[in-house]
Every structure is written in C-alpha cells, then in structure tokens.
Amino acid sequence: MFKKILVLMIFFLMSRAEAGTWSPELRVGLMSDVKQVTLEVSAPCVMINAAKGNVVKKIPAGEKFIVAFNELKFNAIEIRPEKISLNDLRTTIDGKEYYGGVTANKEKNSLTIINLVPIEEYLRGVVSKEMSPSYPLEALKAQTVAARSFALKNRGRHVKDGYDVCASTHCQVYIGVAKFDSVDKAVDETRGEVLVYKEKLIDTNFHADSGGMTEDVGDVWGTATPYLVAVREIVQLTAQPWTVKVTAKDFSSRFGENFGDVKEIKLSKLTVGKPANDRTSSGRVKSAQLVGTKKTVTITGNDLRRKFSLPSTLFDMSFDGNEIIFTGFGRGHGVGMSQVGARDYAGSGWSYEKILAHYYNGSKLKKLY
Template sequence: MHKLSAFLLTFLLCFAFTAPASAAWQPTVAVGILSAQTTVSIAVRSGTAVLKTDAKAKPMKTLRPGMSVTITTAGSQLAADGKPARTATLLVTSADEREPLTLAVNGRLYRGAIRTDLHGYAMTVVNIARTEDYLQGVVPQEMPSAWPRSAIEAQAVAARTFALANRGRHSAEGFDLCATTHCQSYGGVAAEETGSNAAIAATYGDVLTYRGKLIDAVFHTDSGGWTDSSKAVWGTDIPYLQPAKERATKTQPWTRKWTTSEFAAKLAKKKSIGTLKKIQLTPLTIGKSASDRSASGRVTAATFVGTKGSVRLTGNDLRSLLGLPSTLFDLRLDGTTVTATGYGAGHGLGLSQWGAKAFADAGQDAKTILAHYYTGTTLKELYRP
C-alpha cells in the first residue's frame, strides 16, 4: 500500500462525504479481479441478474439462479454466448438494486455486479461490490478471524477507510482497487469467515478521519516493537502516521545470511564495489534514532565499503535488494559472512496487526487501538444500515 496523491484523495473524499444521505446508502468499490482474459463464464448463484452494455442501458438478457453467460473477445468487441455485443464493455448486475446478487466468475463467488472491459484483445474483469460486502472478502485475508474481536474490529475500520480513501487508485486500468496486497487482499465469498463478518457488522460504516477527511489507513503485519513515521518511510510527513510504541519489542525476529561475494553481487545491482570490507551502520536500538536510523530504529541508510569503492543505500533499497521482511535490522560482517538480524514484517506504518492483537489480548477496545496507531484521528460513522 502506498500514498495517494493529495489531489486525488481530496476529490474522492468530497465524493464520499456528499453522497446521498439515504439510510440504505453505502459506497461501492470496483475491484479488478482478473486480467488478460479471453473467455469468462459468469453464473448466477443467488438473485436475478441482467446483462447490459452499461448501468443505464436496457437489459440484453435476464439471468436467474442456475443460468450463466459466457463472455468472449471478438476482435475489437465482446460477444455474449457467441453473439457479438457490439461493445467493449458488458455488465452483469442485479435486476433490482435492492436485491443482493451473488455471481460465480469462472467458478469463484463474488457479491455484487461483474463488469468485463475489453483492453486491446483481452478482458479485465471487475467486481463492483458494496463496501461492506467487499470487506467480508478482505478482512479475513488480512487478519485471522480467530484473533480477538477488538483487533479484528480495528482491522475492519482500517480496511474500510483505506478502501474508500483509495478509490480510483487503479483508474488508469478501469477500476478502483486491485485484489492483491498492493491494495488489499480480496478473495470474494470464499474468503468470508463468521468471526470477521461479525466484526465488520459491529463497525458498519465506521471510518477514520483527520480534520474531517478520510485518512490513508495503511497497515502492516508487525512493527517489531515500534511503528514509524511516514516522513521516515515515504519522505512525506503525514500527521496521523507517527511512531507508536508497542506492548512488546523485538517481535517476529528473523535472520538472513550471505557470503560476502553473494552480498556484493546484490549490491552490484546498484553499484559494484568489489570485495566487501566494511559496513557502516549504527547498531540497532528499537525506539532510538541515529543519523542512519529513524525514530523507531529502522535503517534509513547504510554505507558499504569495498576494494573498488563504496555505496550508500537507503533502508528501503536494502530491504528490496536483500529480500528482507522489514527495515528494522542490524548488519554484521564476520569474515566472509554477512548476517542481517531483524524484527517485524512490513513497512512499519499505521496499524501493526500483531501489535493490535497484543493490545486486544490486554483488553483494549478497537477505538483505543486505532487511536494508538493513527495519531489524532477521529472515528466517524460515514453511513449506517
């Protein structure tokens, strides 16, 4: 998950807060679930669907439970059950917007509508789902449903806020969010769990705001003991993404080892320095900054000296080059071996999922957990059942 531009975020927030005030209203999100498809089967499992060229068009076909349509590419247009549709977009949606619809896309179940968009000679498949239905396929993918209820509720609020704040993130591809960890993992109906659904229902419509606007509620697996600031990780200061201490430190420990030649070969992707002779990096103390470490202790930069020169790399560069779980680590050169020892997993911003579990285990409610990780934010009911 990454930053959303200030302009796009402001635009989307205006839309979110000025939407219809109907008690039944809730936003929808368009999620890209498949790409580069030439054939897609869409079957109705519950509800009554209609096939259209777009939301305002007249129905081409009515589909009841047990019925299906096969959409294929046909040059510069799509075909439905072998019949050219003379369009680059086809939509399978509910015949009555008040009636829930469940569709199987190539056998996998999704709630809401399905749209196929032709790009070149292949299709992108998009699930247009109500936010709460979307969350049912997200939250258990991001946090185990067996975890304490308040931790899952905090995750549900963070996931809901992130989704609504980041609508349009993939606008160039024709949808809002992808179904991978780049946005949020989304598995449709197959991912749903009773415990997660209960937490989602308990927080229905709840989002986090800062000065009246939805926040970019990023989260990660485990901070290792101390979350970080957006300034340290992204280079941009975001007031609500500031360092926060966990209940425990040195969590999720990990170790990686390389020979000096293997390590130098990885560094050579940035700059060749010959045989590695020295590593310049302040020893790690979690929660303590240094000239080359952030306030949480994460590596901001390290210098490597070799027989043919030196190179200084950022912590994020090193994490990527070396395939490390986080930037909260030490590096040690011992003869012909380089060892990285670190803690946590993920970028370290916002809610720490394992940290939230620890707070929940200690009896903290979701509101308290969220306030701890997102500095100065307000929990707001954006819409209600």
C-alpha cells in the same frame, strides 16, 4: 476536489438508500485481457447496456452462461439483480463466488471483468485475507476500519482501467466470498466507520509487525504526515528477532566488481526507539557504509532490505570475516498499524478504537453511513 465529489456522491446515494443495508458501491477489477468468462447468478438478474442503462436480457438464477468478447454487442454491460438488493446477490465468475454483480468492459481485443460490490460486502473478502480470521475480534475490527478507509480514500484509483480498485496487493487483496463468522462480525459491528484526520479520510497504511516501534512515514516514503508518525509499542510484543546470514562473497558480489571484497561495515548499534545519524527515530536503518577493498559505498536501509530480502529495516549488521549477519525485529515497512501489535493489544483488552488511536496519531473514528 475529488473528495468533495465523493462526499456529495455518498450523500446523494444515501438519500436513495434502504436504511441500514446500503453501502457505497465499489467497482473491483478482477480480470483483464480475457476473451470470455462463465457466469452464474444466485438470483434472477438483468443484463444492462451500461452506455444507455436499458435492459438487454433477463438472466435466470442458477444457470451458467458465457459472456464472450466476440459475441458481445455493447461496449460495456452490467449484470445486476432484478428484484433483490445487490448486497444479497452472489455471482460465480469462472467458478469463484463473489458478492454482488459484474461488469464486462469491452477493450480493443479482450474483456475486463469487474465486480460490482457494496463496500460492506467487499470488506468481508478483504479482511479475511489481510489478517488472520483467528485474531481477536477487536484486532479484526481495527483492520476492517483501516480497510474501509483505504477503499473509500482510494476509490477511483484505477479509473483509467475502468474500475475503482484492483483485487491484488497494489490496492487490497480481495478474495470474493469468504465465510468467516469472526470477520462478518467485525464488519457488521463497525459498519460505515472510517478514520478521518481534520474531517478528511486518511491513508491507513499497515504492516505485519512493528518490532517494538512503528516508523514515521516520512522516513520511508519521503513525505511526512501528521497521523503516520513513529509510535512506541506499549505492550510486550510476542515476536521473536529474525536473522539473515549472507556469505561475504555473495554480499560483495551484489555491489559490483568496483567494490571488491567487503572489509568493514559501518552502522551504529540498534536500540529500538533511539535515533542516530544513520538511524531514524524508531531506530530503523537510514543508511550504512560498506567498506570494500576497492571502494566504500553508502546504501540506504530500504535498499539493503530489498537487496537481501530482509523482513524489515529495524536491524543490526555484523561481519565476522566470513559472513554478514543481519539481526532484526519486525516485518514490513513499519508505517501505520502493526497487525501483530493489534492482535496483542486486543488480547490485553484494548478496544479497536483504542488500537486505531494508538497507531493513527490524532485521527478520529467517524461513522459515514
């Protein structure tokens, strides 16, 4: 239902849009529980009472002004440009520059500050942070399409907080105005493009490094999805294996007094891409048996990863009597696109379309606007 409304909204807004520069407007939550903010706009703006839509004040360009909880007469105000389009406005909020305008919502005792930003501008401040701007252009383009799809699919995720998406890792990290020519080019060259599966926007999960094979989403979060299946990497990846060592004493202590001292670890040997009873189709650890002097416990790979801050669940475990040694590959949950993989494929001449088709099985690229 929500998706239908979203699509209708997009077409409704498109009909009013200036051709070529319009993109859906996103409300990005920046701050909550603040008493006041200092703002400065790059072009003449108006302050609007959001409930009625009427202009309550004109704001000149380049002058600092304060919006304070104690002095605000309305439940919500919006600051929008008077003459230029929202794309071209920049608003400085407590010294940090953002694309677009701003909304201040009055809560019980404080303000919530929200950035009103066209999605194409928002993406510049997301991709710069989520992937190194020095990566090849085709990798940045793949990341941009993934980030755009995520934002549109998750628009309204924070509706109860008064905005669409937050600016942290919970949604996507957004840093406001970022000045990287490579990222600007990636955004402009993929303008309006998203990934769909059977005409629906997809979940575009990504991670740092697959370590040789990505993971089936069902093996990480429990629900299988046809476009998030394990895929083997085709090019030789440049990532090195990682090692984490834990003393037997520290290791045992993490499993409580009832466990005793670790005696033996039962886990089949890792071959990337080879499943086993205790490993998923990519070879990631499903579970391991830890034999202690007092009892034996079975623990999932995800729990081991969390407990010992391991980079991934694609690992081997060994015990030499003194130390537990984890040796593994990759970084992150392994679901969807690998950023290191995207970089290496782009470096070997793949287009962003080909990279996305590799990681999001059966998905299609669609230009929404």
